[in-house]
Amino acid sequence: MKAGFRQSMAWLHTWTGLLLGWLLFAVFLTGTIAYFREEVTLWMQPELHGSVPGPNSAALAMQRLADIAPHADNWTIALPSPRSTTIDLLWRKPGEEGGRRSGERAVLDATTGEVLHPRETAGGDFLYRFHFELHGLPRELARWIVGIATMAMFLAILSGVITHKKIFKDFFTFRPHKGQRSWLDMHNMTAVLALPFHVMITFSGLVLFLYTLYPFVIEAPRRGQPPQAAQVQPQQMEAPPGQHGPRMGQVDTAPADLVAIGPLMRVAEERFGRPVGRIAVEKLQSPRPEIVLSARGADSLIAQGGGGGGGGTALRFDGTTGALIGAPPPRELSAVAAVNAALGTLHRARFADTWLRWLFFLSGIGGTVMVGTGLFLWVSKRAAKHARAGRTPSGFRLVERLNVGGVVGLSVAIGAYFWANRLLPVDLTNRADQEIRVFFGVWALACLHAFLRGPARAWPEQLGLAAILFAGMPLLNAATGGGDLVHTILQGNWILAGVDLAALLGGLAFAYAARATATPATARTARPPRAPSRPDDVPGE
Amino acid sequence: MLSWLSLTLAYAGFAALALSMPRHCAQRHPGKPTRLSQRLFQGLGWGGLGLSLWPAIAHWGVSIGLTAWLGLATVAAFALGMALSLVESVAPRGIIALPALAGITAACAASLAG
Amino acid sequence: MAHPPPEARHRIAIAVRAAAAILGGYLMANLVVVVVQRAMPESGTDASRLGAMLGFILFAVVAIWAFSARSTWAAVTGIALPALLLTLVLLVLPGGGA
Incomplete structure (x- = not known):
């Protein structure tokens, strides 16, 4: 029974994670960037950089x-x-x-x-809105979709913890350049180390959707004025x-x-x-x-x-x-209201000073990496089996390609969004919408590219493109009227320097990943390996 | 500065915990850890982690301090994990302790100075 | 994979369990909200919030049960009976009878 229970939880973890994985990845990545949405918006308005x-x-x-x-x-x-x-x-x-x-x-x-x-820009606000209301869908429908994904995340976390209890013993272990094992290590490490964050962000996400998700029994308050001070x-x-x-x-x-x-x-x-x-x-x-x-x-x-x-x-x-x-009178909150307020505050991190904001951001990156590596694991675990069987089912090939489009393709699209912000003419009509159009256009192209080229080639190519787009942001910023990195650092303007440096670091990480996926050793995750991997190293499944 | 102190204490705590685990101890020196050293490192590790809670709460207050501490611990542990994987592949072994030593010294010096 | 062939039977079983998890879980979550609202009539928003939080947790528990129960039959009855029980509680609570 014990083994049976663990096994069924592994099954639940796998499938809730896969079915909503790409959406969750997008929600995590855009939501994580949204912790710096004001900073990102400032970066996207170079006219303000002199202030x-x-x-x-x-x-x-x-x-x-x-x-x-x-x-x-x-x-x-x-x-x-x-x-x-x-x-x-x-x-x-x-x-x-x-x-x-x-x-x-x-x-x-x-x-x-x-x-x-x-300039008119969709700014960091677009990424913020996207992470819980998507784009171009009726508001309530989009919230339902993200709400369902959030519940899937909650289930994936719970079942993941139940399945892989032993990861708590081994959470410092990361073995690079080992293909599937590296993905698994990274998945475990980002999951376990930021577990409090993952539980908090997922549960508070559900609570924030409370009025959407319980329309039959809880009446939503009318959307009115902001609270008076x-x-x-x-x-x-x-x-x-x-x-x-x-x-x-x-x-x-x-x-x-x-x-x-x-x-x-x-x-x-x-x-x-x-x-x-x-x-x-x-x-x-x-x-x-x-x-x-x-x-x-x-x-x-x-x-x-x-x-x-x-x-x-x-x-x-x-x-x-x-x-x-x-x-103001001292706030008197009931226990429930206090828990509710704390959850909402934690999710949004509005209280956070610069330190805390970075901690939330890094934890969010951890969550993003966790979801991404989880998606790769689904593929790499099955790759060996299909190679042995000598056939690859179409579902497997679809997931392989959607992984490229959903994970790297989205990153490329976000990079392109920042470039569009600087390269589109400043006086363009509906400029903010055009920026968003570039974002979705590039994302769609990236998915198409993954299907045309196949995952083995699409991986390094798109990662390389993402590396160029992000690592190039400081140069783009300086070349198109923004405060350049040298000056912003010397001035101690860490808002702009922070965005530039984070983009640069992200670009380097993409470059590293591009090199890793281009070498045959790790291309195994995209292409089935010759030798079957040792199953005893892989918990679950 | 208190936030740096909390971060480095958490890092040091995790480093000690890692040394109490057979796998990571082997990275430090060959052979199994003795029962005594295992206990010792475990004590040091949990002690360090517990201690790192104090500067976080002193700096941020209780509710936000606890939140910040969880975040700091996450980042510290992740940094240690990366350092350990470097140890396995390229870097000399002493590197694990360096950030903790440097951080704690700097933080202590700064908090004494002002 | 946890459940070996025969394929078709396996797929139907999965579909039934998924339906039990999603529909049963959602029903139970909503029932809990109403029960808490009835049990704490003076608390207003607080009751709804508490109920909602409990409901989310209960949904997860139901889903875990639905996929871990030994048989499909057990999965369905293990959800239907508690749901019935919650409905009865609702009828008994003052302000109920709806």
Whole structure:
């Protein structure tokens, strides 16, 4: 019975993994890149690369908004952060509904306050949206598809752990250049070492799809406004010194009737113990405008609620006197709500500082590699058997080719997407859509190529192309008006340098893989080996 | 700096754990590990891993610190796995210990300095 | 592979088990949500969330059962009986009777 149970779990692991493997690979890869979606979007808008955060960003932004949008009802300012070097402005006219797409926007150079005109791009947001809503499908349908894949992932993880209990003893083992055994080692290592991440990301993914997946028993809330920041009972506080007096300094001067923002920022940062990330000015057309300062990041997993957005720590000030009129009440969450909030927060990593963001990214890469190597394993395990039998079933050949298109082809398509961002004319109409079209066009071509050339040749060729596309990104960036790698490193602009360096490293990894698959030793995974591999080394199956 | 300290402590912990495993111990020196050394390395390994939790929590607070620690441990273990596979093929054996030693020294020096 | 030929019988068995896993699992997950909602009527969203999380886990358990049970018969009844039981619980709980 014990052996029977393990065997049936191996079967479940194999087939749930294979059937939804390509989709899961795409979800993992694009979702992993989406941890850096703001950084990627910045990279994709070279017009913004010259902006360097200065000390007076807040005052500068307030001053510029008074010029640009004096008749607005409310302003929102996103200050430069470790993820962004620009000041992003949003304002809405009186009576305008709040929502993701409403209002008018502008991007400012953080030092000069000059309005910048970035190119239209689908940016990192496309990869982010794709990872849970795909593209071009009805929203709910796409969510169902990804939701089903997520459940398959959950099952594959559970059955994988049950099947391969002994991998926990051997998880440091990676034997390179050994064909199938190398794939297996890498599959085990990325699975076991990042297991907490895999379980978290999969289960929280399901929970985030809760309203999609239980339409019959759970009523979805209406899609409404983002949560309002700190709407609480007034709590008269002693006004911090300095903001009633006359205007202070040249840049620190508040426009119109608003109080200077500088002292409020200092009060808020002292209270938060962390920088202010966002400024909102509300009721601008009333005699009592209010200023809400929100902290950047969070110090606990439940501080932001599950929904992300602006629900974090915030302080509300009277806009004319600078008096503190409200602080958010301490969050009181039930245990269930806390778990729910923590899962949502973990999945999105909105709280993450640069360190954590890289840890999430690396774990995501681990998950991507796990799914990819799992797909190769399916092929390489069967290759020997079919070689002995002297025939290759058409299903096997299909999987072999889809593996190339689904794994390397997608990587090539993402590379091409970045190149399209720089090479398409800047004033192209519907430019963002054209970028996305290049992405899907290249992906389709890569799949076609895999079928025309056969896996043995398609592997190294596509890996080589992916290597060139990714390793070439720093050069492309420098050649098409972006901040070049030498300068960004010297300036300490690690957002842009980080994207360039990550692309370069990715390119080198693809180059290594291209060389490995081009040599006969590992081409065995694509072409059946002469000698049967030793079955005792392969757990499961 | 605390995050580096956590990372290198986790790395050192995993390295000790690897040395307590017969397969990886053989990479270090031929022959089976003695019972005593196995216990010793196991203790050191779990000790190191446990210790690496402290700087993570000190730096990030409890809930985020635990999350970060899991991520750091993943990255540390993966780096060690790669280092071990290098040891098998090309590099001299001492290389496993180098990142841990360098990291811990640097982190300690920096935390003492400021 | 775990299940040797005869091919056709094998395929039918797999199809039945897959159907039991998917349909039975989904039914059970939904039932659990409603049971939790009924059991914690004052908790509103929390009950739905808790139920949903339990439902996901239960779906996985059902799927694992469906593919690991010794016989196809056992796989199906092992899902149908607990589902029936959950339905009964639902009828007994206050606010039920639907």
